[in-house]
Amino acid sequence: MIWVYKYDENYIWQAGKDILVDVENGEKIPKGYTDKQPPDGLFIAKYDPNKEEWFEAASKEYMDSLQPDPPPPDDVALLKKQVALLTLQLSQLQKGGAS
Template sequence: MIWVYKYDQNYVWQAGEEIEVDIENGEQVPEGYTQTQPTDGLYIAKYDPDKEAWFESATQEYIDSLQPAPCPPSDIELLKQQNADLLQQLAESEKRAEEQSKTTAELVMLLTEKGVI
């Protein structure tokens, strides 16, 4: 006994319509069936009788349409992103404050050298 896999007039696999054939007792594989098992992971399996192989016939657009929409970020993920943004802003503010302090020190030194203060 072997399993055979049905395809329609366009050679598209008809999932769930597999049957067992007893070729040892002389049964023939019926028309529209093949002994070649469809490959796992195909979205729309199509049979090529010349190559005796199944291939993917679904378009990438169709495959993409079957993928679930991404979930919105959780509250924790949002808080993590906000925290990272705030830390970045804080680092930038500290850098600016350091640069400003340096500039002020240089100005005081120049004014002192010139005798203004």
Template sequence: MKWVYKYDENFIWLAGGEIEIDLGNGQQIPEGYTLKQPTDGLYIAKYDPVKDEWFESASQEYIDSFQPDPLPSDDVTLLKKQVALLTYQISQFQKGGAS
């Protein structure tokens, strides 16, 4: 038994459309399916039947839309100061002193 992976008419992977087939008993791979498993980490996996491989078809703008916005520099500076203070306090505590 082998898993086959479904793609649509534009060769875009249809997650959850996988089926198991029995190649040993002569069952054929249905049209719109491939034995090649989509690569992990693809946002919009697209299949290339000529190369028999999956590739990323999402635009960089689409991928970037899932990334969290960076913290404003003021927040980053504040966090750095807090980390430095906590590190100092921990070192003082480990030495047995108080700050």
């Protein structure tokens, strides 16, 4: 028995629809399935039947949209920024005004 991996009419992997096929007893791999496992880490796995391999079909924009937003700066980082700005303004005043 081997696992086979389903893809749709556009060759996109259909996660969760994988099945076991008993090839040792003559069972054939059904159409729309392959015995090549999609590699981990693909956002949208697409199968190339000519090369018999999976590749990434997701655009960079799509992958970027799934990344979490960066966390907001913490209070210490905000205070450091304010201190730096105030220090700059103070040094400009001591030199005779802002340039």
